[in-house]
Amino acid sequence: MEIFEHIYYGFGVVLQPANLVFAFLGAVAGTLVGVLPGLGPTAAMSMLLPVTFGMSPTGALIMLAGIYYGAQYGGSTTSILVNIPGEAASVVTCLDGYQMARQGRAGPALGIAAFSSFIAGTIGVLGLSFLAPPLVDAALTFGPPEYFALMCLGLTILTFLAHGSMLKALIMAILGLFVGTIGIDPVEGAQRFTFERPELMEGIGLVPIAMGMFGISEILLNIEKKIKINIFEAKLKGFLPNLQDWRNSLGAILRGTGIGFFLGILPGGGAVISSFASYAIEKRVSKHPEKFGSGVIEGVAAPEAANNAAAQGAFIPMMTLGIPSNVVMALLLGALMIHGITPGPLLMSQHPDIFWGLVTSMYLGNAMLLILNLPLIPLWVKLLKVPYHILFPFILLFCLIGVYTINNNVFDIYLMILFGIFGYVARKFDFESAPFILAVVLGPMMEKALRQSLIMSKGHFSIFATRPISGVIWGIAILLLVLPLFINVSRRAKIVRVDDRK
Amino acid sequence: MKKADQWSALFLVFLSAFICWGSSLLPYGNIHDPGPGFLPVWLGIILGAMSLGLILKTTMEKGSRPLKNLLEEEVRWGRVLLVLIALFLFAYLLDIAGFVITTFILLASLLRFVYPQPWKTVIGWALAGSGVSYFIFEVWMKLRLPKGFLGI
Numbered sequence: 001m002e003i004f005e006h007i008y009y010g011f012g013v014v015l016q017p018a019n020l021v022f023a024f025l026g027a028v029a030g031t032l033v034g035v036l037p038g039l040g041p042t043a044a045m046s047m048l049l050p051v052t053f054g055m056s057p058t059g060a061l062i063m064l065a066g067i068y069y070g071a072q073y074g075g076s077t078t079s080i081l082v083n084i085p086g087e088a089a090s091v092v093t094c095l096d097g098y099q100m101a102r103q104g105r106a107g108p109a110l111g112i113a114a115f116s117s118f119i120a121g122t123i124g125v126l127g128l129s130f131l132a133p134p135l136v137d138a139a140l141t142f143g144p145p146e147y148f149a150l151m152c153l154g155l156t157i158l159t160f161l162a163h164g165s166m167l168k169a170l171i172m173a174i175l176g177l178f179v180g181t182i183g184i185d186p187v188e189g190a191q192r193f194t195f196e197r198p199e200l201m202e203g204i205g206l207v208p209i210a211m212g213m214f215g216i217s218e219i220l221l222n223i224e225k226k227i228k229i230n231i232f233e234a235k236l237k238g239f240l241p242n243l244q245d246w247r248n249s250l251g252a253i254l255r256g257t258g259i260g261f262f263l264g265i266l267p268g269g270g271a272v273i274s275s276f277a278s279y280a281i282e283k284r285v286s287k288h289p290e291k292f293g294s295g296v297i298e299g300v301a302a303p304e305a306a307n308n309a310a311a312q313g314a315f316i317p318m319m320t321l322g323i324p325s326n327v328v329m330a331l332l333l334g335a336l337m338i339h340g341i342t343p344g345p346l347l348m349s350q351h352p353d354i355f356w357g358l359v360t361s362m363y364l365g366n367a368m369l370l371i372l373n374l375p376l377i378p379l380w381v382k383l384l385k386v387p388y389h390i391l392f393p394f395i396l397l398f399c400l401i402g403v404y405t406i407n408n409n410v411f412d413i414y415l416m417i418l419f420g421i422f423g424y425v426a427r428k429f430d431f432e433s434a435p436f437i438l439a440v441v442l443g444p445m446m447e448k449a450l451r452q453s454l455i456m457s458k459g460h461f462s463i464f465a466t467r468p469i470s471g472v473i474w475g476i477a478i479l480l481l482v483l484p485l486f487i488n489v490s491r492r493a494k495i496v497r498v499d500d501r502k
Numbered sequence: 503m504k505k506a507d508q509w510s511a512l513f514l515v516f517l518s519a520f521i522c523w524g525s526s527l528l529p530y531g532n533i534h535d536p537g538p539g540f541l542p543v544w545l546g547i548i549l550g551a552m553s554l555g556l557i558l559k560t561t562m563e564k565g566s567r568p569l570k571n572l573l574e575e576e577v578r579w580g581r582v583l584l585v586l587i588a589l590f591l592f593a594y595l596l597d598i599a600g601f602v603i604t605t606f607i608l609l610a611s612l613l614r615f616v617y618p619q620p621w622k623t624v625i626g627w628a629l630a631g632s633g634v635s636y637f638i639f640e641v642w643m644k645l646r647l648p649k650g651f652l653g654i
Contacts, residue, residue, distance in 0.1 A: 054643075167559065171514060171552050178521055178545045185528075185538035192538055193524055216589070223585060223616060224577045389617035393609050394631060396585070400592055400608075401635065405645045413593040421586065428572060429510045451536050459533035 007129060010356030014364055019062055022055065023361045026063035027368045030070020034090070035078055035380040036391070041071035043218050045331045046210035047395075049338075050402040057339035058354045062361040064335055068328050069121060069311045069362065072271060073369045076113035076304055077380050080106060089271035089307035092279045096292065096299030103295050111239035112249055112297055113304045114373040120257040120305035121366040124312025127261050128319075129359055132348065135320040139345035142321070144456065145463050148449035149473035150323055151442045156477040157266065158326070158435050166484050169435045172426070176436035179204060180443020187451060199411040206334035208403050208415040209440055213433045215399045216420025219392050221427060239374050241297065249301035252282050260306030264313025266325065271307035271314075278306035312362060318343055319355060323442075327434040330441040506569045507560040514553035521546030581616050588612055600650020601640070605632040 013019060033044035045067050052060035075090030080097035093113065100109035142150075159169035182193045183203030194200040241249065256278040263274040282302040283292045292299050317325045322344030324330040336343050341351060348355045403416045423433050457463035465471045503509065525546055531537025560566045588611045595604045610628035613619050619627075636654075639645045 167552060167556055171549065171556070174545055174549045174552065175517075178542060178549070181542050181545070188529070188538050190528055190538040192528060192542060220582050220585060223581045224579070389613070389619065390627065392616075393612035393627075396589070396612065397605060397608065397631065397635060400589070401639055401645075401647075404596070404647075405639070408646055410593050410596055413589075413596070417586065417589045417593065420589075424582070429506055431510070447541050450541070454533060454536055459535075 003129060003133065006133075006352070006356050007360060009352065010358075010360030013058060013353045013357035014062065014361040018056075019059055019357065019361065020364070022059040022063040023066050023365050024368055026066020027070040027365050027372060029063075030067035030072075031074035031369065031372060031376075031380070032070075032383070033067065034071035034074020034076075035383060041068050042210070042327055042331065043214040044071065045328060046207060046214050047398055047402050049207050049210070049331065049335055050406050052335060053338065053406070057336060057341050057351075058357045060335055060339065061332065061354060061358050062365075064332055065315070065358055065362060066365050068332075069308060069365060070369060072304075072307045072311050073114065073117050073373050074380065075307075076117070076300075077110060077373075077377060078384065080109045080113065080300070081381060082384060089275050089310075090303075091272075092275045092303040093300055095279070096294070096296050099293065099295030100297065100300065105295070107239045108241045108245055108297065109300050110377055111374065112241045112245060112301050114239075114370055115241070116249065116253040116256065116301040116305040117308040117373075118366050118370040119253050120260060120309040121312060121369075122363065123257045124261050124264070124309040125359060125362045125366065127309075128312050128315055128362075131265075131316055132320050132355075132359075135316060136345045136348050139321050142345075142469070143467070144449040144452035145467050145470040146473070147321075147323075148446060148453055149464060149470040149477070150321060151446045151449065153473050153477045153480075154317075154323055154325060155435065155439060155442065156480050158438055160480045160484070164430045164432070168431045172431050172433070173435040173439040176439025177443045177446065179209070179436075180440045181447065186444065186448060197411075199407075199409060203444070204415060204440075205406060205412065206331070206338075206437075206441060207406055208412045209419050210331060210334075210437055211399050211403050212416040212419025212421075213423035213426075213437060215395070216416060217423030217427060217433070219395060220420065220424040222388065223392060239377070245297050248297050252278075252298040252302040253305040255281060255285070256302035256305030257309040260309030261313040263306075264310030264325070265316045271310040274306040274310040275303035278302040308366075315358070319347060319358070320345060322347070322445075324438065327437050330438045334441055504568050504570070505560050505566045506572045507566055508557055509569055511553045511556035511560065514556070515550060518546045518550035518553055521549065584615050585612065596650075597648050598650060600652055600654055601647035602632050602636050602654045603650060603652065605635060 014023065029044065029048065030041065033041055045064055048064065048067060052063060055063070072089055076093050076097065079090040079093035080101050083094050083098040097109045097113065100106065155173050159166050159173055180203070182200060184190070184194075184201055185192055191201065256274075259278045259281060260271070260274040263277060264271070279292075279299060279302055282298050283289045286292065286296075286298065288296070314325050314329050317323050318329040318333055322333070322342060324333045333343055336354075341347070341354065399416065400413060403412045404410065406412055426433065426436075453463055454461075463470070464474055503512070522543055525539045525543035528539030528542070529537035530539045530543065588608055591611075592604055592608045595607065599607075606628050609631045610624050613624045613627055614621070636647070640647050
């Protein structure tokens with residue numbers, strides 16, 4: 001079968017020593033980021049983006065992807081031992097994981113978290129390998145109207161699933177689209193909102209925005225209040241779950257994988273939502289739902305499987321359509337574009353080394369993480385004890401060096417600080433950063449697709465409705481926009497309100 | 503105008519007015535062939551409409567958070583301000599004083615003033631931080647960092 005030839009080719013790429021090292025570094029950095037509270041995968045990826053500029057595009061993507069799925073692994077450690085999720089997708093793991101730790105079962109909880117992450121991650125990668133090629137064939141028939149509709153749907157879903165007010169999320173998306181228009185107009189070459197500053201001619205780079213809004217603003221939010229971490233001091237032993245644990249968890253792992261993978265593919269979906277959804281479904285199908293929250297192993301296995309499968313599923317729209325389904329994928333897309341590569345249906349045929357190299361790096365990355373996670377847990381626990389007042393100046397320094405070295409220009413530092421202040425104030429007023437960043441990345445592509453569509457249709461907006469695929473996508477987007485007017489969304493908001501609270 | 507969201511929405515109304523004004527200076531084109539001003543002007547209009555909608559929604563909503571609550575939250579504003587001053591100072595001094603000195607000043611000021619540490623700890627971490635980062639980024643990774651008046 002052709003698919004196996006592709007996978008074989010991918011292994012040839014990833015087994016090159018440099019790429020193996022990048023996969024390893026990414027997995028370790030991701031686990032570290034996942035472990036440390038107050039530093040999410042998005043912040044870490046934006047901080048490490050400049051480091052990848054000197055690498056090959058394949059190496060850069062392999063490392064950044066490693067950070068992403070590594071963070072899903074690492075996040076479980078802090079959830080279980082400290083009751084503080086290292087990153088948002090591990091919030092649910094706290095519920096039963098911490099209770100298991102309190103009952104002296106921290107080892108099996110950490111063990112099942114690592115194993116379910118590994119199983120889900122591996123199944124997710126298999127799904128990605130098999131689903132991507134047919135999707136690419138379908139995407140080759142897409143024209144500018146379909147792309148414009150898909151990008152609008154992505155932004156709509158992201159705002160629909162926003163933590164709080166959908167109106168505020170939409171405002172942030174519009175602001176992001178506006179920031180995306182700054183610079184020289186791609187069609188006519190006119191300067192837009194550049195204030196005659198040469199640094200703004202090529203637009204505002206993704207790195208100062210992402211580092212400011214996720215790195216700097218997160219630190220400002222952390223230092224404004226006191227962070228106190230109580231680490232569970234019980235001796236950690238016996239990471240291997242027993243037979244009964246496996247019996248209880250296997251169904252949960254498989255269900256979590258399915259849910260996570262499916263939700264990960266959807267634009268706007270992702271690891272956070274899928275972990276909550278899988279926990280809710282597991283509770284519903286359980287014979288003893290009343291025990292959830294008191295330390296049942298399924299309550300750890302399902303969300304951990306779901307968030308890892310979602311991390312793999314999210315690569316599908318980005319790699320096949322060139323449309324990021326969440327903010328992490330937007331950063332990966334930005335990284336590829338910085339290397340002069342536009343993801344989309346042609347990526348697989350034009351750059352098979354990047355596509356299949358990345359896919360197979362995830363097989364290896366998942367195995368590395370399993371090997372890494374279990375023996376290194378005591379080390380991660382020690383790291384948790386590094387006081388934040390020592391840690392944060394170095395995180396800031398890393399941001400500053402990273403952003404400066406992109407263009408060797410102090411202007412980028414000022415931009416990062418300004419976006420940091422903007423992100424901080426926005427979060428104080430409950431405006432989310434994710435729709436803003438996604439819109440900044442999608443903005444130029446959306447504008448191009450819109451203008452091309454209007455030129456194609458000689459100015460008739462009906463082109464978006466009369467083409468079947470575009471029409472259906474717009475139908476879904478409009479439905480999602482109108483839906484909140486008719487239903488009470490407060491329960492949904494409560495479920496997903498996790499990320500910015502960290 | 504006592505609610506937090508009324509103030510944020512009001513700011514956004516002004517911002518949308520600015521976007522519309524700035525976009526109006528650019529060629530709009532026409533619907534058959536949109537110009538560079540087409541998208542920004544519509545984004546400005548939509549932003550303005552949404553912001554007015556937010557003002558209206560907040561005014562009518564009973565449970566909306568008052569601005570006073572936001573300002574009176576238990577927040578250490580001093581720390582936030584100190585970090586921002588240190589960051590701006592870093593950006594300002596980087597080309598003048600060079601990477602090593604600026605990094606030392608940044609780390610020392612953050613360690614000493616944000617969560618006050620003993621001078622011994624401050625100097626130790628700041629020296630180690632600026633030295634190790636210089637070695638990693640300048641010597642090992644060969645990134646071009648500013649030298650400043652001392653040449654380091």
